[in-house]
Amino acid sequence: MSEKPTAGDRGDRHRRRGSKRGRSAETLPVQPPFGQPRLIYGPSQAVSEDQLEAIHDASLVVLSEIGLDFLHDEARQMLAAAGASVDGERVRFEPELVEDLISTAPSSFTLHARNPQRSLVIGGDHVAFSSVASAPNVADLTGGRRTGNMADFEGLTKLGQMLNAVHFWGGYPVEPIDVHASVRHLHALHSQLTMSDKAVHAYSLGAVRNLDVLEMARIARGVDDATLDAEPSVLSVINVSSPLRLDAPMLQGIIEYSSRNQCIVLTPFTLSGAMAPVTVAGAVVQQNAEALAGIAFTQAVRPGAPVVYGGFTSNVDMQSGAPAFGTPEYMKSAMLGGQLARRYGLPYRSSNVSASNAVDTQAGYESVFSLWGAILGGANMVFHGAGWMEGGLHASYEKMLIDADLLQMVAHWLTPLDVDADALGLDAIREVGPGGHFFGAAHTQSRYKTAFYKPMVSDWRNYESWEEAGSPDTATRAAKVVKDLIAAHEDPPMDDAIRAELDDFVARRVAEGGVATDF
């Protein structure tokens, strides 16, 4: 990740010229420029190679003996044609078929954003972080927790756009419930595409919506259908209804997005003890079977279509049934999922998660534990990177800012250590000698401005100064930065003709009533 600001870096640009609303650059935090960290330390192994094969083999038993329910006629027909055994809704895969099908999935690809400087490499040793996605509720310190709505959708979109550590949208940061479901996808994606220039997510909510968002992504990029087909420009998370069931809208989504060469992030949600076995190994066996089945289907739809192996195994509190996140079991499964994805040569997706209801110590430690598991697992995509709270039930403004700080710290830690002759500092040690101090050393003076990562929210003041300032906790400090960043947001540049085409498309589709709904 380069430490040099790029011309296209909005945060940096805003700092230089100040905000349109007259806020001085000084009120905005310094952020490293937009850029993808690399996994320079290499992934860790959760289990031995033999143990990994045992898990792989067990998953193949699940696929060949038990199989999955595919709740979509056309999907089953396509799989039967590919060689799977279809019995009613149940589809079973022989090991050779699974291995044949997944072998065509690419190990790495580019996910295109409407701003080419925001396009991302997915795979290899690259990492990309997303915003919180798909929360039904939203919270901030002043307004408390409330149902998702369009104003907060746009507030979080502006904030995520301003945060360089947020590389792409993993979905709607919060569900805008106050926009009718028939036209919600049109308004929401319009806001995301105009207020932000980062790569976008497309929900799999039926053929009409799927085609709408593909068209909007094409318009926003200013490309033709053939280019969209050659350059993945939306990603869609496909969740398995664990255990062992792929629902119709999900399969419809794979058919539409994979056939158009768009990115599928195939993610079973295998809560150990609830929707999966009570052991981490067993839950991952099931996760792996489900992921392989879905990934195999993407390749049956279109060999070579980009697809990411998603891991989302956590555990529940066995007394209450409540889901838990950022736990030791979560860390193990995050590492193990990555080990399996590498075995198959697939990009890997993990997440930054917390079950905490408040932006408190638990929110901090669960998030960093989950990042620890994700990075050791070799995750190429970290979903819910910024703002995910309460096991996904609410998005938090303050947590989004704090998480962006955490992501930047992880990214900074992932930069190679400078160990050239000057960095070794012998001249400085000679100059200062025993008992001195380095504040005034020439070595310090030439490097101090950029020597260390400068956090956006960590407070290192002494206790007395902090107390005089009102003893603000992390969330309180974050709230101020959130406000400043949102106030400084401007829509990123978009060609006038593209904007007009996008506006017209949405206006037309809204006028047509969007999508027929049951409610």
Place this chain on the structure above:
Amino acid sequence: MSEKPTAGDRGDRHRRRGSKRGRSAETLPVQPPFGQPRLIYGPSQAVSEDQLEAIHDASLVVLSEIGLDFLHDEARQMLAAAGASVDGERVRFEPELVEDLISTAPSSFTLHARNPQRSLVIGGDHVAFSSVASAPNVADLTGGRRTGNMADFEGLTKLGQMLNAVHFWGGYPVEPIDVHASVRHLHALHSQLTMSDKAVHAYSLGAVRNLDVLEMARIARGVDDATLDAEPSVLSVINVSSPLRLDAPMLQGIIEYSSRNQCIVLTPFTLSGAMAPVTVAGAVVQQNAEALAGIAFTQAVRPGAPVVYGGFTSNVDMQSGAPAFGTPEYMKSAMLGGQLARRYGLPYRSSNVSASNAVDTQAGYESVFSLWGAILGGANMVFHGAGWMEGGLHASYEKMLIDADLLQMVAHWLTPLDVDADALGLDAIREVGPGGHFFGAAHTQSRYKTAFYKPMVSDWRNYESWEEAGSPDTATRAAKVVKDLIAAHEDPPMDDAIRAELDDFVARRVAEGGVATDF
């Protein structure tokens, strides 16, 4: 780390029989038994082998060309006799001398506690966690922040004794300022040795105090001098006055403790940009030179004396000079220190640190980041494991409890994943099948009670239940558990004769006036 409670496990015993004060066992959290985790995933490399050699070589240049000030006549004489070059207070070491001297330091040893079940292996792939140590202030939610005092010293000692994740004392959890310095070591160690049965720390505060604490440790263990000499029974942190200076009390401590075969934890405090170069590599070059000089001296005192390589390199905020902890730079230096310690075949010490003034999100993320660096660095001892706040300026009751939870989570993550046939869960997956749930499966029923780590303070309730309970944040929840644990504390068993001898020794030494002081 075994998951089975041991007979000597106090927390467990209290749970079974309830507290003397009538609290029911249900008010106390379930804790895994006392036990040392193993570093099963192996350490990570912060730099390449070539880069590591460049850092090593630069440290040898510091030692041979610049040298360190050793502010102790006898120490300099011993080093001159060992072959070092002495010029006034300055001592320089040729590379061969350094390598010769450190070659006799053991790679692993046992640190003996007065309760043999609390003795620790220091080195190899073993990890041990300490309490917070040496804080001048103490804080809790109800009483706020206050100067260290004996009542809080004992409160934190009781809490640390009750927490199974606290394996040893890294020093006084808080300085009992209200006890006169002349007798403070006697009263403080007496409390620690009677209220706790875990391994203890001895400060290096001059010959009289050093000999007092050695004698008290001998009495508490019920052994003779020869046994104490054969079995390290106290540890002493020796800090370098960075840059490049070892003060008289520190060197006196090495002479007294190393000559008695006690454990030295040689720890430079190299804040990058202040007492060390502004680059992480440069600060670690200096840390390494300082550590090697001190470690070499321990071996000049007594070849084979146990010594631990301590890393404590962090950075300062270059705008304010404030120290920072748990930063990306801290993580890199924690990994790099471990890589160097392994190069020399020495046990490695790191820490769980935070600069936060409040038990808030920052306290959570800085602590987990520092644990991440420590574990990837392969740390054998994690000092300040529980309760360290404000860059070491205060100990926190609530943070001690929360940190113990974090340490237990790390320990649980470090247990090998069970991947035997039953753990793979195929029978459970067969039984449940597509679309079912696992709550009632036989596999779940036989395992659910012990399937997952049960945290002491994480709150996984749904938002509504949590809100009805008063929306308690992590610190508030921790405060309740702290109170229950302290109330349930009982002095661990001590032979009556030993107790009498210890009491008599302290009474006699106090009557003698303890140690002459200047104030």
